[in-house]
Amino acid sequence: MKFIADIFKRFDYKPNFMTVALYLGALLMYVFRDLFDPEYFRENKLMENLQLLVLAVAAILAWRSKNSHQLFVFVALIAIYMMIRETNMMRKWTCILLYGPEYSCGWENLGYYGVVLKFLRLVYMVYMVWYFVKNKIWQPIWQYVQKAPIFVWDFLLLAAAVFFATLAEKECCASTIMEECFELVMYMAFANCIWRYRQVKI
DSSP, rough: OOHHHHHHHHHOOOOHHHHHHHHHHHHHHTTTGGGGGGGSSSSHHHHHHHHHHHHHHHHHHHHHHTTTHHHHHHHHHHHHHHHHHHHHTTTTHHHHHHHHOOOOGGGGGGHHHHHHHHHEEEEEEEHHHHHHHTTTHHHHHHHHHHOOOOOOHHHHHHHHHHHHHTTTTTTOOOOOOHHHHHHHOOOHHHHHHHHHHHOOOO
């Protein structure tokens, strides 16, 4: 089958600067993980804010793409949703606003506000689906699947970061530090993929 044969021809093993930096960064974070202060990895602390910054950059890169603009706007919407998920719909900030900086609460403590926040998340998800269908985003996606180069090292890094971030959540390997480190690597690899693919003309 020609499609399968062409896949191997489209493998691109040339990393860019960010690819190399991310591999090195992931290795260093793993080696020195025991030296990190756990306080920086708690909710709404340094690591989470870095993740949000990276996702914001990813969203801007996607939104400003001139090639396949509608497709990349949809990718930007995904990046924004990832920010919403990362902040848990800003539950922590809502708790601080309602009860003070030292108070931590769950959704059950937010009452009406919690219902509103969850409803807004649902509205956003419905809008994403509507945008996808209205602009027939599956068409440019299929074009990229058929013709775009496959940046091998970037996809391997992204897959590895997803795997280790998920593994760090499991009881057998529970580690907040590892989870947050690999989530940062995952988001940076995602942003780098956006940067590389926004330059590909299909």
